[in-house]
Amino acid sequence: MSSDTGAPPPSDAPADLVVVADPQDPTALELAAYVTEQGRSAAVLDVFDAAQLFTVTARAGTATVDPVVPLVLLLPAPPDRRTGWDAEFHLGECFAQLWAVAALTPAPVVNRPAGTLVAGRTTRSAAVTARRAGEDGNGELFSCGYPRPGSPEGEAFWVEDLGTARAHRWPERPPGTGPYRARWTDTDPATETVVVLGDRGWRCTTADLDHLGLESRSVAAAGALGLGLAALVWRVTDGTATARLVHVEPFPALEQLRMVWLGLGPRLMEVLFP
Template sequence: MPETTAARPSAEPGRADRPIDLLIVDEADDPFGHAFSSFATARGVAVDRCRLPVAARRTTLDIAGCEVTVDPAPSVLVRPARPPLPDATEDERFAWTECYSTFWSAAALSPRPVVNRPNEWGGVSRSVLSAVVTERRAGRVPVLRENFWNDRPPPDPDRWFHQDLGSFAVSDSPAGITFGRSRERTATQGWEQVVVVGSAGFRVTTADIGPRDVEAQSVAAVAALGLQFATVSWAIPAGDGPAVLARVNPFPGLEECRPVLREVFTTLLELLLP
């Protein structure tokens, strides 16, 4: 499996010795990392993209008493890391775990901007699979119940949305699901999603959702969860009720951001390179 991704700006003629401004740690097939790297490079930023094991091997942590120095220490965008394959050997798993812990420490302790920086809550901060737990951690009071189940979906299945926790696919019916998560549904007029970058929130549609300020609510929720970059999905009730937080994704994909991609990329670059 190749450990580096697309051509790195640092390898271009005349730039071999130029310090890296921005490190993107992702997988080679991550379209967001590829697109953002191209966007930053076009604006004169020295960008390096690599997989987590490569980033770890290039990083040195110097610990002297209570002082920790990370070298090199560019700004870092952390994307999802693919774990070892199921048929990996014990040595391969051990090596990957060591690389993961090294990079985790470097990203957590770096004095430079890191999005999203790992902390005591983990790599996705306080956001979790449970919508209700995430909603509470975001400082909101859940108004719809949630049910995790194994072979026994909740009664009145038509009143719930159902997610297969094997494939994470969402459907209106629990049929064919063995281990699932169900969330009560309410009559909705539609859905809205907001991409949050730092203190800015960008709605991905221009639909009329009334006076609901989902941008501000999304920014507040993401900040409460300890994140800097995330997408927040909302169910918009058919009546006058408040928007219902449905999901927080701490690793937004390219397609999620596409309707507001230029705004997202511009703000993200400013956040990483203030």
């Protein structure tokens, strides 16, 4: 990022669309292939190459981004454990640059950052994420010691060790020494997944669930979480009378996108190339 009065750098976008992701990410590669099939070029760049592609310049209180090119952010989460001070500093600087680029560019951006960059307002807690999304979810229990189940809210009580991210059904202990997160669920819950892109949502099945309004609820929830592209998983309960939000995936798996591609693909082109 720079602030000067010199001539702006020349635009030199490598393609009509830049997808920022791990270069081997299947979802990123599928998106790039689809865009290419539609007559546009696409490049998949990792965080480091993408950050070096763009220049943000501030002049007279106005910020400009060069090149102006549509973006899809499918950013991998930073490593859980420090790999080295220099590597962490470099990664942080690249994330900061991309945050500025994606927030300030006038080009369309899928998953444009607002308050956060990597995963919107989602958290590892399903209950907190659901509350932020404006939905009620199952309660969760957090404990430094191995927890015991309270009043049943499902058929099985699952305990996750937050250090190892491994989960087992109570009373079996997951590997690790805690702390723990636990919640009730059904042994074989019925679920429905909705993929959201902006103001549109598509259910992944044709089950008779129109009365639950999952598409509109998913669009509203994704918007509240600051996500432009997401997959939301709903647990259908009481037969099919109610549904609770149980998981939000800020970077949907390729299998989830493929189930709704007939609607998602054309809409993606409309969003990226208005």
